[in-house]
Amino acid sequence: MTHGELEDAIPLYAIGALERGERQVLDAHLLSGCSSCHSALREFQAVAAALPFGLDIVAPPRLLRATIMAARASNVGPDTTGRTSELSRLGPGKWIDHVSQPDSHSTAAWSSILPRWILGPAIAAAVAGGYMAWSTYDSQVADDPIALAQRKEQADSAASQLAELQRQLEEREQSLTRAREELHRSLADMADLKDQLIQREAELDVLKARLDQYEKRRPRTPEDELAVLLRTPTTKAAVLAGTEAARDASGIFLYDRRTRKAWLYTLNLPACPAGTEYRLWILNEKPVNVGAFHVGKGETAHLFVQSAPDFPDTKALSVSLEPVGGGPQPSGALYLRSDL
Amino acid sequence: MRQDLEQAASTIDPVLLSRAVKGDHQAFSRLYDLSGTLLYSLALKILGNREDAAGLLQEIYLEILKKTARYDVGRGTPIVWLITLTRNRAIDRLRTGGVRAKGRAAPLLNGSTTERATDQPSGSFDARADQELRQLILAAAAGLPPAQREAIEMAYYAGLSYVEIASRLNLPPETVKTRIKLAMTKLREALGEGEERHTRS
Incomplete structure (x- = not known):
């Protein structure tokens, strides 16, 4: 099932109208943590739960309340009065x-x-x-x-x-x-x-719920994104080595093809001269620019890309120094390179 | 206003549910008084007779107490959880055949009458918030085409999948699927608009 089909199935899931197999597929998808589907499911579940409010309202028998409360008392008795109950079971004296x-x-x-x-x-x-x-x-x-x-x-x-x-x-x-x-x-x-x-x-439950909501609303920092990438089993990594232009430089590139998120972390790249920036390239038939980043003196640098181009047949990655806002092809010297 | 909110089934406080589950007698009684009538009505609607509805409710409240059924605040409000739990358990009983012969089958989603037994606990479904939600869902359901309403009712109260509904109505499954999706989407929009109006007012 595509993601669109899964989304379409959510109203039926909420009302219990899916076939078993389809329900299991959607269950698995929800377990993967898809936030948009979780959000849609909460909304449709609220709709389904509103339906009984339109029913003819019938009061339960009074005896039912008494029965449930009596069962409750016998159920929680040992917890609330454990010592007393123990005493009551003892023989006379x-x-x-x-x-x-x-x-x-x-x-x-x-x-x-x-x-x-x-x-x-x-x-x-x-x-x-x-x-x-x-x-x-x-x-x-x-x-x-x-x-x-x-x-x-x-x-x-x-x-x-x-x-x-x-x-x-x-x-x-x-x-x-x-x-x-x-x-x-x-x-x-x-x-x-x-x-x-x-x-x-x-109170703790309420605070936990608020914390969860806060975490969901809080914008993710690049560090959060890196942590997510590192936890994702489908993430692939490539190491970039320094070229003649920067022998001590190195980098690591993480990429999750499913979410298209990518992360580049570099060390020991020379500081960018004024008017220049580093650019990350994917080298397919022709180079594709993935993103640009700036390095100051003695700095490490990272580049996070929310939606990287797909590159199933990519042969190599490279980082070159380019004029700010440079063209679609690398024109400057290469500083990092990795063969995939 | 605050007092009104506290007395409504639709606005049961997660703290109240949490306290009830953890053995607070007063909270448990209050939870029952707020939710019992609605859940009983739902169980009665699905199972079709009072004995089975009462038995199911007893089972559900004891499950809550024994923590067999656990509420997760991340998965909706307490009343959504309670209604979902009741509906699912009732449908399970229906499917396993552990239900007596059905009694009078009330019309679905019409809200034409409000049956009130003489021994109804006071304030169990009279709260303003509950009545507002009731009017909202009745109006939204009345605005659905009959075919869409029928599909929703067969799915929710009879526990039928869209394939089973299609088979009973002699329709293609995709048609029923579309009807349910459209109906749910319209109901969601209607409830969302109602909530917005309520927030503005």
């Missing part, structure tokens, strides 16, 4: 291990495994049991002062253990409250950070 490290102390260890609601009744049961036991045996030991003293000692010890258990319980509750508050703060901070990150990423 286990979650506390995730907000406070287990203590090596034995009572603290079991108190961290047992749920809070068990701990209170356990203490109450211990107290009640102690009282019942003490009451049962009270009548038997009432007359025995030694036994009575032992019981009193046991009761004191039990009371002391009870006080210790209550103290540990309070400490554990305080620790749990602090951990819970800290967890909430951390989750809130994470949510804030995530929001900020989303905002920054969105």
Whole structure:
């Protein structure tokens, strides 16, 4: 397909009316980076996307919105509340291990495994049991002062253990409250950070888009063109050597026959005397002037040609010194030459 | 004016889409409220019944969330991307035969009536920018010769290639190709002129 045929196919491509093979050919062309076709495609895609605005507008069922939002919540849940979800999957009592490290102390260890609601009744049961036991045996030991003293000692010890258990319980509750508050703060901070990150990423996307647009609008410098030529696989290169007139001079010539762009870079050419300039020639049956450039003292020089003549049968390239605005044939001395 | 722009399907902000894709709940809800009605209408037009249209929409919004479908700012506005995605998925379903029997086939591009269900979310397609674009495309489509309009409709809403359309209409493929190209070019010019008038005003 010629480029004109490819351009003609773009409206059909945008509306989805091309045959598969034609679509693949156009896909390949678009991938090659043809900016005019990309631009045309964007315009025709916008036309195709405007068509539904002319349809009869039908509101979706309300249930659809609820379904999608519910699916969204289950889809993003692990990302937004990863820690919380992990906690919710843990068995009863286990979650506390995730907000406070287990203590090596034995009572603290079991108190961290047992749920809070068990701990209170356990203490109450211990107290009640102690009282019942003490009451049962009270009548038997009432007359025995030694036994009575032992019981009193046991009761004191039990009371002391009870006080210790209550103290540990309070400490554990305080620790749990602090951990819970800290967890909430951390989750809130994470949510804030995530929001900020989303905002920054969105801003970054916009800036990238602007940068792309700027790059597309920015006029290309000769250096940009050289970079493009060097990246183009079909670009061919030829080295030019200095003639008797300038033995130290040299040059390199790059040419892409597809885009007709050419680039000449020279080194050590003598400075142009007033009223003269260097000219690049393609030597076919007769010489064809490609372009002119000026060299000052001690300068390197380059010549970029946007649309060079096609020269499939060219035998050589040369650079000669000519009067400014000189004729169609080289008349001055040759300074650079390359056989192709 | 700014508020009006923000509420229109045709002017969805790339930032809103970007935020929605990245897990912002409010942005995702807003994206749905702005685009859902238009995309549902398109899916319904192509698939021909409400169940399949609703199923397709659910699939598309989840694809957006799971980033299976990715928006590239260099390839057009968010609504162009969303419409293209919906249209392509609907045509895929149509071709693979995963669609129930078609219901009432609404006329294409006539815009004669605007069906509104009672449970339509408020402001989903009432924005000035959307209505202006609607009037513009209706006027442009009405100005096309019927044969060109028919070719466009068969390609866009039935997913037929120009060769398939030619076969159905018993015409040479080149004729259909030319009709589509001319119609698209006229629509582009009409939309461009409308945009210019809007910019000047």
